Amino acid sequence: MRIALLTERARAVPHRAGGWCDRLVAGLAEHQFERYVLVAGPPGAEPAGPPGPGVRALALRGPRPPGRSPGPVRRRLYAAAYEQLIRALVLPGERAGFAAALHRLAELARQDGALPAFLTSGRAHQLLEQVWRSPGADTAAGQPLVHDVLVAGDLLEQCLRPLAADWYGDDGGGLGAADLCHVVGGGPAVLPALVAKELHGVPFVLTEHGLHLREQYLGYRQAPYRWPVRALLFGFFRQLTAESYRQAALLTPGSGYDREWQLRCGADPARIRVVHRDVPAAARPAAGAEPERPTLVWAGRLAPAAGPESMLHAFARVRGEVPGARLLLHGPEGQPGYRAHCAQLADRLGLAVGPGREVRFDDADLSAAPWERGTVAVFSHRSLPAPRPLVEAMLSGRAVVATDVGVAREVLGPAGLLVPPGEPAALAAACRALLADRERRERLGRAGRQRAAERFAVEPSVAAFREVYLELVSRWPAFAAAERASGVLPRPFARPAEYWVTGAAGALVKAG
Amino acid sequence: MGRMTARCGGDEPADRRARPPDDPGARGSADPVRELMAAHRGLCERAVDSLEIAAGLEEAGIGAALVGRYRHADVFALADELFARVPRRPVEPVPVAPGPRPVGWRHRFGVLAGLLGALLLPLATAPPGALGTALTLAVAGWPAAGAADRAARWLRRTGRGQVRSAATAAEFRARMRPVLPVALGLQLAVLALTSFIALAVLTALVPPPGPVSHAGLLPAVVQRAGAVQWYGQAVLGLLVGTAAVLRRLGRAGLALAGLLVADGAGLLLVALREGGLLGGWADVPGALAALAAGVAAAVLLPAAWAATGRPGAFG
Numbered sequence: 166m167r168i169a170l171l172t173e174r175a176r177a178v179p180h181r182a183g184g185w186c187d188r189l190v191a192g193l194a195e196h197q198f199e200r201y202v203l204v205a206g207p208p209g210a211e212p213a214g215p216p217g218p219g220v221r222a223l224a225l226r227g228p229r230p231p232g233r234s235p236g237p238v239r240r241r242l243y244a245a246a247y248e249q250l251i252r253a254l255v256l257p258g259e260r261a262g263f264a265a266a267l268h269r270l271a272e273l274a275r276q277d278g279a280l281p282a283f284l285t286s287g288r289a290h291q292l293l294e295q296v297w298r299s300p301g302a303d304t305a306a307g308q309p310l311v312h313d314v315l316v317a318g319d320l321l322e323q324c325l326r327p328l329a330a331d332w333y334g335d336d337g338g339g340l341g342a343a344d345l346c347h348v349v350g351g352g353p354a355v356l357p358a359l360v361a362k363e364l365h366g367v368p369f370v371l372t373e374h375g376l377h378l379r380e381q382y383l384g385y386r387q388a389p390y391r392w393p394v395r396a397l398l399f400g401f402f403r404q405l406t407a408e409s410y411r412q413a414a415l416l417t418p419g420s421g422y423d424r425e426w427q428l429r430c431g432a433d434p435a436r437i438r439v440v441h442r443d444v445p446a447a448a449r450p451a452a453g454a455e456p457e458r459p460t461l462v463w464a465g466r467l468a469p470a471a472g473p474e475s476m477l478h479a480f481a482r483v484r485g486e487v488p489g490a491r492l493l494l495h496g497p498e499g500q501p502g503y504r505a506h507c508a509q510l511a512d513r514l515g516l517a518v519g520p521g522r523e524v525r526f527d528d529a530d531l532s533a534a535p536w537e538r539g540t541v542a543v544f545s546h547r548s549l550p551a552p553r554p555l556v557e558a559m560l561s562g563r564a565v566v567a568t569d570v571g572v573a574r575e576v577l578g579p580a581g582l583l584v585p586p587g588e589p590a591a592l593a594a595a596c597r598a599l600l601a602d603r604e605r606r607e608r609l610g611r612a613g614r615q616r617a618a619e620r621f622a623v624e625p626s627v628a629a630f631r632e633v634y635l636e637l638v639s640r641w642p643a644f645a646a647a648e649r650a651s652g653v654l655p656r657p658f659a660r661p662a663e664y665w666v667t668g669a670a671g672a673l674v675k676a677g
Numbered sequence: 678m679g680r681m682t683a684r685c686g687g688d689e690p691a692d693r694r695a696r697p698p699d700d701p702g703a704r705g706s707a708d709p710v711r712e713l714m715a716a717h718r719g720l721c722e723r724a725v726d727s728l729e730i731a732a733g734l735e736e737a738g739i740g741a742a743l744v745g746r747y748r749h750a751d752v753f754a755l756a757d758e759l760f761a762r763v764p765r766r767p768v769e770p771v772p773v774a775p776g777p778r779p780v781g782w783r784h785r786f787g788v789l790a791g792l793l794g795a796l797l798l799p800l801a802t803a804p805p806g807a808l809g810t811a812l813t814l815a816v817a818g819w820p821a822a823g824a825a826d827r828a829a830r831w832l833r834r835t836g837r838g839q840v841r842s843a844a845t846a847a848e849f850r851a852r853m854r855p856v857l858p859v860a861l862g863l864q865l866a867v868l869a870l871t872s873f874i875a876l877a878v879l880t881a882l883v884p885p886p887g888p889v890s891h892a893g894l895l896p897a898v899v900q901r902a903g904a905v906q907w908y909g910q911a912v913l914g915l916l917v918g919t920a921a922v923l924r925r926l927g928r929a930g931l932a933l934a935g936l937l938v939a940d941g942a943g944l945l946l947v948a949l950r951e952g953g954l955l956g957g958w959a960d961v962p963g964a965l966a967a968l969a970a971g972v973a974a975a976v977l978l979p980a981a982w983a984a985t986g987r988p989g990a991f992g
Contacts, residue, residue, distance in 0.1 A: 287987055294846055306765035311843045311988045382732040392767035396725040403726070429728070429753050470736055547738030569742040571735065586738040
């Protein structure tokens with residue numbers, strides 16, 4: 166089967182081997198993967214050449230790709246489609262036109278590639294301003310100014326760049342020749358899959374490790390944009406998310422926590438299947454003997470969201486009852502000056518800070534595993550959106566105490582202690598209970614390691630996707646585009662799954 | 678239903694309202710969401726929709742485990758209530774100054790070469806008899822070119838300010854209408870001043886031939902250059918000024934092309950004059966320079982006018 170793997174990458178650095186996509190590609194050697202990468206690096210960073218052999222890349226930031234503006238006739242077509250798109254974004258009554266406008270823009274861009282040039286032209290800005298300031302537009306907290314029109318126009322141009330990519334051919338190497346698209350992460354990376362589905366009838370799977378929309382909400386909070394710009398941009402992201410959930414053949418969120426968000430954004434529960442993201446550390450052996458002195462290990466970025474203050478408050482209570490207890494705070498600073506703030510707090514609580522003292526700050530990379538230096542692993546985080554840190558702690562074989570936020574409940578299950586967030590007394594009680602009871606600690610540690618190794622190993626994740634791929638293509642008609650054109654209803658199971666596994670021979674059949 | 682009745686009787690003592698939401702006492706309060714509203718007021722006022730509030734609440738630790746305290750089934754319903762109860766009052770972000778526009782060395786070099794050519798235009802096109810005055814005028818043009826760039830930068834700064842404050846593109850254009858004439862006028866005034874000073878120095882060093890005028894220094898200096906030469910100097914100033922404006926507004930290619938056209942036209946006219954193809958008017962000092970610069974300025978001036986009214990040029 167030929168699978169197009171669509172991803173969005175934050176940086177333009179050359180591809181780092183060993184990522185999730187690499188494990189997937191290596192694990193499913195019977196399929197032929199083609200990689201399509203959207204590089205959303207920080208503006209100004211130059212793309213460092215081709216990201217790797219056989220990988221097609223498109224820059225989402227930086228100056229717009231070169232290309233001539235459309236002529237007067239074509240410009241009118243572009244303008245009509247763009248106006249429909251903006252109306253769908255800002256007029257609550259016209260949301261239904263979003264997908265149609267996207268596909269119309271993609272069709273025009275395929276014909277002459279002038280979409281980016283049009284979107285940065287004065288005509289596009291004029292249209293945006295006109296519709297945005299029209300009566301009925303959703304501008305509850307302020308009208309857009311000229312500058313907002315410019316900024317929003319640029320942001321939309323960057324988001325819509327994938328529509329103008331030259332990826333949609335159906336002769337060897339394009340998305341049209343693929344049997345299946347696999348989108349990893351949402352957002353603009355879904356656009357090519359949506360277009361390929363509309364154009365060639367290629368189904369797509371959407372995998373989200375950490376919900377894209379939620380991350381955008383958190384990421385754009387510090388952005389220097391006025392309210393109208395953020396409202397327009399999130400209107401786009403929300404509608405794109407809803408449309409991709411509607412069109413995706415299957416959604417595979419990384420956790421039940423993300424599944425809740427997807428349901429809220431309009432996903433059909435029948436087409437959601439939770440596939441845990443594998444953690445390569447699953448093969449690592451468990452940590453050795455416990456340290457001599459009872460030690461609590463906390464790991465995370467030193468920032469308010471990770472809750473080190475709550476940890477210090479809890480430790481101040483633990484120390485009174487467990488003599489010789491220590492606390493190791495492992496992780497780099499997430500916010501300038503926050504370590505000094507934490508050290509001050511520890512001082513106020515009467516804790517001695519420093520190497521060899523009660524509280525130790527360990528400014529190490531988060532990838533270094535600190536768990537074997539502790540007796541109990543503690544997570545006092547205010548939010549835990551991804552399972553990975555918890556899973557790594559469980560794999561070390563240490564008992565885990567975590568606040569009941571985000572994915573903690575489903576990841577930890579019965580193999581650890583959950584405490585309500587923001588209550589240091591409860592956290593301290595749980596830590597004390599574990600420090601005092603060696604047998605319980607070992608039992609929980611073993612159970613946690615077993616649970617994590619079962620659910621988050623590489624092989625089950627890869628096997629899950631093998632099954633997903635085969636199931637999808639078996640339900641999908643073989644020549645979707647051709648059959649739809651001739652007005653025939655799609656026939657499920659028209660071809661056996663083996664047809665798709667034949668690879669090159671199947672390609673010949675399909676091409677012929 | 679219980680929440681609705683609770684909200685109606687929500688006037689409780691201030692000390693209970695100020696209690697943090699994670700305080701166990703909050704469970705007993707009549708309207709627990711009110712405390713949450715106070716704690717996350719900034720988030721709720723800035724939010725563009727209720728999902729943003731949900732994301733913010735979850736990041737602050739109010740997840741599925743705690744929403745029961747606020748009498749909701751999930752964090753999304755809680756966020757919906759907060760979104761409905763708190764009016765939108767977004768804070769204005771601190772504007773970030775745009776970084777310098779990267780200009781390639783080719784453009785810099787080209788504009789410099791074009792400028793050099795444009796300022797040497799009066800010299801190159803001067804008839805053999807009037808070299809002294811032409812040289813003086815060319816020298817006077819150099820400081821004025823600096824003034825032109827300064828005026829163009831002022832124009833760009835003004836435009837950036839207006840882009841951030843104007844409501845519509847039409848309003849922006851209306852506000853920018855006087856800016857280009859003022860910038861060019863200031864630059865021409867500087868050019869007139871430098872030209873006058875240069876001619877005064879020339880008059881003091883090399884007195885004009887013929888009977889000594891007793892009418893005073895001013896007429897003598899002004900009459901040192903002919904009317905056509907003054908006119909040519911003004912047109913040249915206009916050309917350099919518009920080129921500087923276009924370059925600052927991101928149309929460096931067009932600016933360079935305009936300057937090169939002026940140079941090319943000047944050299945062509947000189948060649949034609951040497952070939953005897955032009956009439957006697959071509960021997961008037963400054964006539965060819967005025968003509969060559971006028972042709973280019975006629976092209977650049979509308980372009981600069983259009984660029985000044987386009988908000989995108991100031992982004």
